[in-house]
Amino acid sequence: MVTLRENGCFKCGACQLACPVVSLEGMDKFSGPRSLAVEAVRFGNEVAGTREDIMRCTACYRCGEVCPAKIPLPERILEVRRRIFQQDLALSGHQRIIENIDRFGRAVEPRQDRFQLEGDKGKEVLYFPGCIGELRLLDIPRSTVSLLSKIGNVSTPQGWLCCGAPLEKLGDWDRVKSLREKNLRLFEGFQAIVTSCPGCQTHFTQHYSLQALNTIEYLYEGKRLHPRPSVKSKKLRVALHQPCHLARTIGPHVIDYAVELLQRTAGVRLMEMADADRCCGGGGGVVAGHPDVALRLAQAKVRSALEAKADLLLAPCPFCVTNLRRAGGIEVKDLVVFLDENSPKKN
């Protein structure tokens, strides 16, 4: 339980300095974690005044990491959002997400194409595609299943719903709970739950009390990934973006796996990108609520990739891939898709 009353802040400003939105937009546009999670909340229920401002937070968890007083700043920001939501103050872009979930059980509206996993392979590995994978970036679930199938029998239960992560970021906890109950019934009996979406993975870990694995972990520890030898003499220069939900909520040990898998892939030269773990703007409901802020963050990330002389920007997260592609200027691909493309097609 996050309380807003306790206070250990000694005004060092570390969170303000580390916040990617503050550093990009300026404190006059986004007042920052200290102001929103420590100062504003002292005034109890008058949090409504922070509505526009607090929805610019991308929930990247950077502030919580650098706080020397260990104040749970990201959790506090989400708690303030919960209180704002209770006062019926959702932004219009966020209202649409809620409507989609009520109508389709997905955070985004279905289009013609949709990923579907055929056949019942029993209850070995549950693969959770997530809304963006299933309805928008279909190559991610396809590649994931292609790689996972080399290790185990993969299936996705019929009738699954959005994990609830987007609603948590908006502060809609009633819906979060209802989705969780329905999903948990479908998840019963599986030996492992795997997803390529760090947002879903984090939500399962934090709010379903499930130990969900990232596809990267499953592949690395399954030791079945044998990248295809490269025939090209020139190496492809790639930069790896570190999604916030892997680097900071699941934990950076998983990023170590990703780096190692890439280093093992023939024909790849992994470029050193500055601030690889700085938020790309894809999270926290900012793409829907303040798309201009999300775009500028994505542009900053693409600049870093170009400065690192990369030809391809990889991100193991569908939200990051979606937002980074909005910026243009460099090819952006999900890491799992890239690993699939670079592994032999037959066992």
Added chain:
Amino acid sequence: MRDMPAIRVDVLVIGHGAAGLFAGISLGKDYSVAVVGNNASATSLSTGCISMISQEAESRSGGRIDLESMAHSVHPFSDIIERSAMNLETLLPEMSQLLFRALADQGLEMSDDLFHQHPLLTNLGTDYNCSSAPAHTINGQLDKMAGSKLAVLGVAGGLDLDPDLVRLLFDGKRFRLRTNSHWASIKGLKGRRNCGPNEIAEVFRSEEAIEQLIGTIKELDEENVMIPPLFSLSNYASGMTALRRKSGRNVFEAVTPLSLPGLRLQGAMEKAAQAEGCRMLKGRTAVELQIENDVVTGAVLSSRTRRRLYHFNSLIIATGDVIGGGLAIKGREIVDPFDSLKVATFPPRSKKTAEPGIAEAVEETGYLVGNDMRLISKNGRTLRNAFGAGAALAGFSFPTGVGLGGSLLTAYVAAKSVQEVN
């Protein structure tokens, strides 16, 4: 919490502040080194000055503040050095050279005149002329200016350093300065307000902004000019040099809340460690040490929802003092968060009549080290492959604002000890 398969490195350094990083810089070339940190080092929050020693030791050394006087006067370091085979005469210049070179490669250069004046003293983290740091030995800078005129120059649109406030604080009383406040208007900041240091640094990447500021400084009557931190690591040295040379004034940075200096030093040291081949394991905390027969065989690193066991030949612990988050408080006691190592209190540097208060206890308590900076297990056995460095050690947790010199020196000696056994 999920356990990941164990992994091995030659040297594991726990702590990514000044001490941990300098240990990494010293060893990275010859060993596979991983430096672990939680992303909130005390160094990044500090004034970033690599100055040395306490006020008391400074007076004992006749006002000359350098590593040597520190090494000889600070208990228990002088004992350690005396008992070990190390020779201070060669150790100190070696260490300084390594530090200067590593930081200069990352853009923090030191001016020659400073080097000749105090061959073993530097505060590269900010600049020799940093000032208004809390109780900083180097803020003698302001004392040196006594009787002269000081301009405090704020940058309009920036959050840092309100010149009117500084004038009120400085005027007349403590520093015997004639202080005036001024504001500089910079084109890139026009119409903006409350810009934080990162945004300011972004604006001052441009030559045009620097030239504009030089123009403003030239118009001032005062010979000394205090400015907020304006530059990030990438153009810090060139920017400050340009301001000084082209304006002909003694331009120096203030250290204020929301400043850049500590972060700048942190950034330079991290890059230097990586340049030497160290792997940075950021966002992770060491939660457990595994000890067998006086040898630390492994450390469990936790990162949010995952844990991974690291094996190594040698371990350096540089986690900082209680304030830095390295040691824990349990009730009224200061304890080892690993519950494996001996924590001790060293006698205060001045005579005590009463029980020490918590503030003094914080300063005096830390890990006990024996010969060659070897850590001692909680049951009193000297560990064969684990070494301590920095403010985590008893007797080395200096009051805030004294500088990072002590931490660097202990780290260098710990690194030397690692080389001796491997």
